[in-house]
Amino acid sequence: MERVRFALLNRPADSGVKQDDTGVEFAGMTDVRKAAQHRLPDIAREEIPEDGDRQSVTVLVRDEDGHPAYTATSNDAGLWLLR
Numbered sequence: 001m002e003r004v005r006f007a008l009l010n011r012p013a014d015s016g017v018k019q020d021d022t023g024v025e026f027a028g029m030t031d032v033r034k035a036a037q038h039r040l041p042d043i044a045r046e047e048i049p050e051d052g053d054r055q056s057v058t059v060l061v062r063d064e065d066g067h068p069a070y071t072a073t074s075n076d077a078g079l080w081l082l083r
Contacts (some may be wrong), residue, residue: 002026004069006036008043009058029069036072037062044074053078 061070
């Protein structure tokens, strides 16, 4: 079993970094990767700034010792096409 902690980076400047201090257990690192990638679209959707069309949201996964183990990033961009 792998116990890992997730951190949400690149959030709007006024909200800082959001970290999981307790951790979550997974059967292995493949399951950790799947969980990070699966959750990222929902997290990014919740973090969309009201006044902007571009953002990046990064999930950083750390192992039990606090070492970076995996990262996943979602980039969103919007562009007005009206004249």
